[in-house]
Amino acid sequence: MTTNAAAREQKVREALSEISHIATLPEITMQIINLVEDTSSTAQDLQDVISNDPALSARILKVVNSSFYGLPGQVASINRAIVMLGLNAVKNIAIAASLAKLFRGGDLTPQFSAKMLWSHSNAVAIASKVIANELQLGLGDEAYLAGLMHDIGIMLEMQYDRNQLIDVVSRTGPDINGVPANDMLEVEQGVFGATHEDFGRGLCVQWKFPASFAAVCGHHHDPMTAPEEHRRIACLVAVADRVAANIGSCYRLDLLSTEIPAGAMDEIGLTEHLLENLIPQIEESLSTDELSIS
Ligand SMILES: [Fe+2]
Numbered sequence: 001m002t003t004n005a006a007a008r009e010q011k012v013r014e015a016l017s018e019i020s021h022i023a024t025l026p027e028i029t030m031q032i033i034n035l036v037e038d039t040s041s042t043a044q045d046l047q048d049v050i051s052n053d054p055a056l057s058a059r060i061l062k063v064v065n066s067s068f069y070g071l072p073g074q075v076a077s078i079n080r081a082i083v084m085l086g087l088n089a090v091k092n093i094a095i096a097a098s099l100a101k102l103f104r105g106g107d108l109t110p111q112f113s114a115k116m117l118w119s120h121s122n123a124v125a126i127a128s129k130v131i132a133n134e135l136q137l138g139l140g141d142e143a144y145l146a147g148l149m150h151d152i153g154i155m156l157e158m159q160y161d162r163n164q165l166i167d168v169v170s171r172t173g174p175d176i177n178g179v180p181a182n183d184m185l186e187v188e189q190g191v192f193g194a195t196h197e198d199f200g201r202g203l204c205v206q207w208k209f210p211a212s213f214a215a216v217c218g219h220h221h222d223p224m225t226a227p228e229e230h231r232r233i234a235c236l237v238a239v240a241d242r243v244a245a246n247i248g249s250c251y252r253l254d255l256l257s258t259e260i261p262a263g264a265m266d267e268i269g270l271t272e273h274l275l276e277n278l279i280p281q282i283e284e285s286l287s288t289d290e291l292s293i294s
């Protein structure tokens with residue numbers, strides 16, 4: 001490991017230990033993850049845990065009933081949701097619902113707020129899922145969640161040191177069209193001593209998330225550098241990130257250019273023509289399926 005990489009890792013550890021009270025997933029989410037990973041668990045076990053949290057139950061039902069899942073008729077109970085979608089999908093919805101809570105934090109500057117980043121993350125999640133489904137990548141909701149999480153390192157920066165993030169945003173200097181003047185990752189490196197890719201990857205490790213999420217968070221700006229076994233999902237989210245920026249998602253502070261990184265399309269088997277055909281579907285889904293932050 002180079003001195004630079006070691007220093008960045010040290011910085012991530014320092015930040016995570018300082019904000020450990022916020023940088024933890026809610027207890028109930030951890031319980032759900034553990035339960036679903038335990039092969040002896042039943043749908044009833046999952047239902048029992050979720051029923052303890054009415055707010056989470058309500059949120060899950062809202063997501064289940066969104067057009068995103070295309071289920072016939074209204075699903076009124078968690079039990080039914082589990083039957084219709086399976087344990088794994090419900091687990092992923094619970095994680096997504098927990099993530100929403102981490103994106104609270106108000107306006108930082110006129111160019112950046114937690115809400116803008118949440119909208120952007122939703123757009124990337126939706127684009128990731130639409131593209132993954134079309135290409136039959138077999139990723140299921142993992143594509144959606146990876147998209148939702150890819151920039152989570154920025155929220156970690158916000159909670160670790162708000163003023164430093166304000167500094168990063170102003171030095172990155174988006175113009176009136178939201179096009180950044182400088183490379184946010186370089187600016188972050190100068191201000192924080194690490195980038196949102198580093199912070200995001202560190203958070204995934206701390207949360208014991210699958211290694212694919214750490215790869216996406218840690219490599220979405222340069223996806224061909226992701227470990228080979230997770231390169232495909234990193235490329236998928238990198239493509240979705242640029243697509244979301246191009247179709248008017250209000251945040252692109254960390255993208256100097258919206259050009260798709262070389263090799264990423266080939267890695268997932270996507271052509272320009274197919275992508276163009278998918279844009280209307282992504283736009284349609286964006287208008288109806290954003291998870292609410294509250
Ligand atoms: Fe990013």
Ligand SMILES: [Fe+2]
Nearest residue numbers: 124150151241
């Ligand atoms: Fe992004």
